[in-house]
Amino acid sequence: MSDFPLVFERGMPGRRAARPPVTEGAGMAELLGEDALRAHPPRLPEVSELDLVRHYTQLAHRQFSIDGNFYPLGSCTMKYNPKLHEDAADRFLDLHPYQDPDHAQGILALLHGLQGDLATITGMDAISLQPAAGAHGELTGILMIRAFHEANGEGEQRRVVICPDGAHGTNPATASMAGYDVVEVPTGPDGEVDFAAFEAALGPDTAAVMLTNPNTLGIFERRILRMSAAAHAVGAQLYYDGANLNAVVGRARPGDMGFDVVHLNLHKTFTTPHGGGGPGTGPVGVKAHLAPFLPAPLVAREGDRFVLDTDRPRSIGRMRSFYGNVGNLVRAYAYIRTLGAEGLRRVSSMAVLNANYLRVRMKEAGFTIAFDRVNMHEFVAQPPAGLRTLDIAKALLDHGVHPMTVYFPLIVKEAMMVEPTETESLETLDAYAAILAEVLERAQADPGYLAEAPRSTPVRRLDETTAARKPVLRYGFTAG
Amino acid sequence: MPYVPHTDDDVRRALAAIGVDRVDDLFADVPAEILDPPLDLPAPMDEVTLLAHLDALAARDQQAVPTFLGGGVRRHFIPAVTPRLALQGEFVTAYTPYQAEVSQGVLQSTFEFQTMMSELTGLPNSNASMYDGASAVAEAALLAVRQTHRETVMVSRAVHPETREVLQTYLWPLDIDVEVVDLEPSLTTPVPGVGDHVAALIVQDPNHLGYLEDMPAMAAAAHAAGALLIAVVDPLALAVLREPGSYGADIAVGDGQVLGVPMQFGGPAFGFMVVTDALLRQLPGRLVGQTTDVDGRRAFVLTLQAREQHIRRSKAKSNICSNHQLAALLATVNMAALGPTGLREMAEATVRRAHRLAAALRGAGADVAPNERFFAEFVLRTRAEGATVRRRLAKRGVRAGVPVPPEYGIGNAVTLAATELTTDADIEALLAALHDVGELGVVGTEVVA
Amino acid sequence: MKIPQELRFAASHEWATEPADGIVTVGITDFAQDQLGDVVFVELPEVGRTLAAGEAAAVVESVKTASDINAPLAGEVVEVNGALLDAPEAINTDAYGEGWLFRLRVTDGDAWGGLLDADAYAAVAEEG
Numbered sequence A: 001m002s003d004f005p006l007v008f009e010r011g012m013p014g015r016r017a018a019r020p021p022v023t024e025g026a027g028m029a030e031l032l033g034e035d036a037l038r039a040h041p042p043r044l045p046e047v048s049e050l051d052l053v054r055h056y057t058q059l060a061h062r063q064f065s066i067d068g069n070f071y072p073l074g075s076c077t078m079k080y081n082p083k084l085h086e087d088a089a090d091r092f093l094d095l096h097p098y099q100d101p102d103h104a105q106g107i108l109a110l111l112h113g114l115q116g117d118l119a120t121i122t123g124m125d126a127i128s129l130q131p132a133a134g135a136h137g138e139l140t141g142i143l144m145i146r147a148f149h150e151a152n153g154e155g156e157q158r159r160v161v162i163c164p165d166g167a168h169g170t171n172p173a174t175a176s177m178a179g180y181d182v183v184e185v186p187t188g189p190d191g192e193v194d195f196a197a198f199e200a201a202l203g204p205d206t207a208a209v210m211l212t213n214p215n216t217l218g219i220f221e222r223r224i225l226r227m228s229a230a231a232h233a234v235g236a237q238l239y240y241d242g243a244n245l246n247a248v249v250g251r252a253r254p255g256d257m258g259f260d261v262v263h264l265n266l267h268k269t270f271t272t273p274h275g276g277g278g279p280g281t282g283p284v285g286v287k288a289h290l291a292p293f294l295p296a297p298l299v300a301r302e303g304d305r306f307v308l309d310t311d312r313p314r315s316i317g318r319m320r321s322f323y324g325n326v327g328n329l330v331r332a333y334a335y336i337r338t339l340g341a342e343g344l345r346r347v348s349s350m351a352v353l354n355a356n357y358l359r360v361r362m363k364e365a366g367f368t369i370a371f372d373r374v375n376m377h378e379f380v381a382q383p384p385a386g387l388r389t390l391d392i393a394k395a396l397l398d399h400g401v402h403p404m405t406v407y408f409p410l411i412v413k414e415a416m417m418v419e420p421t422e423t424e425s426l427e428t429l430d431a432y433a434a435i436l437a438e439v440l441e442r443a444q445a446d447p448g449y450l451a452e453a454p455r456s457t458p459v460r461r462l463d464e465t466t467a468a469r470k471p472v473l474r475y476g477f478t479a480g
Numbered sequence B: 001m002p003y004v005p006h007t008d009d010d011v012r013r014a015l016a017a018i019g020v021d022r023v024d025d026l027f028a029d030v031p032a033e034i035l036d037p038p039l040d041l042p043a044p045m046d047e048v049t050l051l052a053h054l055d056a057l058a059a060r061d062q063q064a065v066p067t068f069l070g071g072g073v074r075r076h077f078i079p080a081v082t083p084r085l086a087l088q089g090e091f092v093t094a095y096t097p098y099q100a101e102v103s104q105g106v107l108q109s110t111f112e113f114q115t116m117m118s119e120l121t122g123l124p125n126s127n128a129s130m131y132d133g134a135s136a137v138a139e140a141a142l143l144a145v146r147q148t149h150r151e152t153v154m155v156s157r158a159v160h161p162e163t164r165e166v167l168q169t170y171l172w173p174l175d176i177d178v179e180v181v182d183l184e185p186s187l188t189t190p191v192p193g194v195g196d197h198v199a200a201l202i203v204q205d206p207n208h209l210g211y212l213e214d215m216p217a218m219a220a221a222a223h224a225a226g227a228l229l230i231a232v233v234d235p236l237a238l239a240v241l242r243e244p245g246s247y248g249a250d251i252a253v254g255d256g257q258v259l260g261v262p263m264q265f266g267g268p269a270f271g272f273m274v275v276t277d278a279l280l281r282q283l284p285g286r287l288v289g290q291t292t293d294v295d296g297r298r299a300f301v302l303t304l305q306a307r308e309q310h311i312r313r314s315k316a317k318s319n320i321c322s323n324h325q326l327a328a329l330l331a332t333v334n335m336a337a338l339g340p341t342g343l344r345e346m347a348e349a350t351v352r353r354a355h356r357l358a359a360a361l362r363g364a365g366a367d368v369a370p371n372e373r374f375f376a377e378f379v380l381r382t383r384a385e386g387a388t389v390r391r392r393l394a395k396r397g398v399r400a401g402v403p404v405p406p407e408y409g410i411g412n413a414v415t416l417a418a419t420e421l422t423t424d425a426d427i428e429a430l431l432a433a434l435h436d437v438g439e440l441g442v443v444g445t446e447v448v449a
Numbered sequence C: 001m002k003i004p005q006e007l008r009f010a011a012s013h014e015w016a017t018e019p020a021d022g023i024v025t026v027g028i029t030d031f032a033q034d035q036l037g038d039v040v041f042v043e044l045p046e047v048g049r050t051l052a053a054g055e056a057a058a059v060v061e062s063v064k065t066a067s068d069i070n071a072p073l074a075g076e077v078v079e080v081n082g083a084l085l086d087a088p089e090a091i092n093t094d095a096y097g098e099g100w101l102f103r104l105r106v107t108d109g110d111a112w113g114g115l116l117d118a119d120a121y122a123a124v125a126e127e128g
């Protein structure tokens, strides 16, 4: 079988697919100086429009997606991305970030409205729409906490961020970027943070506690109110990683749980598309005592005008250029305004219903559930002894469904983290459970079955070791 | 109810399978005192009502008028084929390509992206994208600090002011100092004396005001002190301008909006970072590498992941997880559509249009800054404050004039940008509007706001 | 699983040779390389660096994990195995030989005797 070509291997010198408006005139050497110019043109593809269309259409066919496949990645909330939102975003494409704000009142009104909606949904007092992703929101939030402690004269004293051992990697990585040391606290036998260990870890050096709730096992921290009281009692701030908000959106608010800062992943709970890895969007919300530290600018209302408020002397500063991933903010706004409060409640209710249903079905199919109890929007399963999660994941690919998140959280061996989301029907969940059961059955009957999977995918298992030992990160322009 | 498929029967069937009576039983772990708070959100809208509401909002925004705004975002030609191909559902609704066997679409197109960014910058190793140009500069500075074990970075004042603000935000918690290099009257950066305490020199080319910098001299100055040169570049300009690799830059970073991403009020576009081989292991963010599958076929996979947060946690090179892949794909398809000729024509037309605009303004008596070495934008001194000029022009149907901040010490001024999309009629409209608001012609003309 | 009798071990899966002229050679055990899987990259300490016992000195990466390698004894780094930069797989194929990581001039030669002997380490590895 021959290799699927790279776009560089298609076409012919002299071809192209698009022609920009051309302006004739003086040469570049005359206008800019010979020394400013590059000696050789970049080697970019030279393809006709039809070559180009076939290439990227065929590549699209070599890709699983929510539009094409059930995709129950735990922690990622792969819910359906409504087509309506794409039309909504199209209305705001030709807006320049530096155009006169009085002539951008529509988009500013929308952003102001979204700030308000997200404050209501999270139970927070103020929102910044600036962060570009969840991890970016985490950094924004932890930097605000740092600024708050410094303003209180406790900057030197508070050196530590506490995370559960099940935390997502971005949490400890963020704490490091903010100049903090990380202390991990263990998970107890009930799948919740071990409260005694948590209390023991808290102290006058604690700057912040970073939690998701429900946690990365899909279990709601029942002691959350005691945990926030204990953290606040030592002067620490409580950070909510909103990656799992889909479990409780509309029904419970981080602000009411005692959190001081929250980030949201609009690409999860509020269904802006994941785009093959991004762009996400990670607004942060804060309680009033942290509001002075929010990044500038915020969208503010002055009478019936909306303005970009840059006059924020205690702000941590900017986290990025301009105001945020506005295209995605429009999509999230469209979602919230389509659903309203009742619709959002139904989102989390059905997300939790679906996850519990699939948990039961997977158990029936022969999987073990880590911390087996009623879960929220996701749960963590394990394969029967002797089988490897990676192999089962690869076998699923042959059945046209995407695997769950594998090997996360790190605290469960052979973890399979499953999040079906509310937009999937019970038939889809039944079919997934049936595929899983079939995979287990065949694996037990034929030891070679799993090792050979996948068989029918565009490429089969890859040599990741060579890829990492001898990295090839660009085309060599030798072939073709 | 939109997007949730469950019928009443479905709910009953699921509850029975789970073995609980009501959906609320599944929420029993949530403390009762915080469950189901009243939420004061606007009433839901149906599709038609929602789109009408958005249309009404969009009508209050100035769009599709003559535009001369730059400052990091510009309106450029995007052929129809670009969004049609890049925004196919398979690309839009996929996630990070962790399962390589069914993610070759995203993986291969990212490998193509990395190759194109390497070609444009003349450096070997591009990551899969960053959030935006500003955060990419901040991450590049952190990389330089890790690599050199030095705790100061030097940055030209002609690096975009917002980029410098982001740099400051990222460096502040780690106690890394930022030294700012002031500009010469030509509005370019003098070659600074770089001390051996400096991790990196950061220079933007073309700079924030539009002018070309002496990048080879910057590289020499940085390297003489054992510091890295971080070149902040405009990737479209690199179709004609010398590439960072040719003058010895260690890191090329920038924002890719100009390569085929709509302006969208400033986001999402994407940032990029391309580095020398010596810095590869310090690179933040995702990387796609080439390998083979068990049948010997070429295939692509996320690689060198041990740098990243999901493996290295608190010792990762960065906390970045989601990047801006879809915007990078728009740029990939767009570059493939235009090819080397189209991209060069676009860059050349941009230069010619910008120079034509400057000449027309001078001809009309405007105070255009004297430096001729600019790519897409340049400085116009104004009578009124920059933001006021911009507002007055907007009222006359022209989007123009990014205010030049006071830190540059040149009084009232704006930058004006042109691109290959700027027409002669646009230029006439701008001249007429500038005349109307008293920025051309006799000093002291009364102006109506 | 090989555990040479003549070596001493740290519970964090490093081995050290008996000091000869105050110098010990350090690597990771066969058990550790097996747990890691295919090694794809190593980050070695700078020659001349002074390390405390238990301090993170090197990093060994496989495709899906990265492990800190600690100095089993206090001392100064006098040599590193540069060949691993091109051929990290030596750690998989020959953990106690070609796969050595670095050499230390130890501060306290007696400390070596305080490390785990082969039997004690076997018990540690047994537990995982």
Ligand SMILES: Cc1ncc(COP(=O)(O)O)c(C=O)c1O
Binding pocket: A075, A076, A133, A134, A135, A136, A168, A170, A171, A212, A216, A241, A243, A244, A265, A280, A281, A282, B320, B321, B322
């Ligand atoms: C629990 C958790 N926290 C944080 C993140 C990081 O979010 P992002 O990828 O938007 O930066 C994720 C993403 O998967 C997550 O699952």
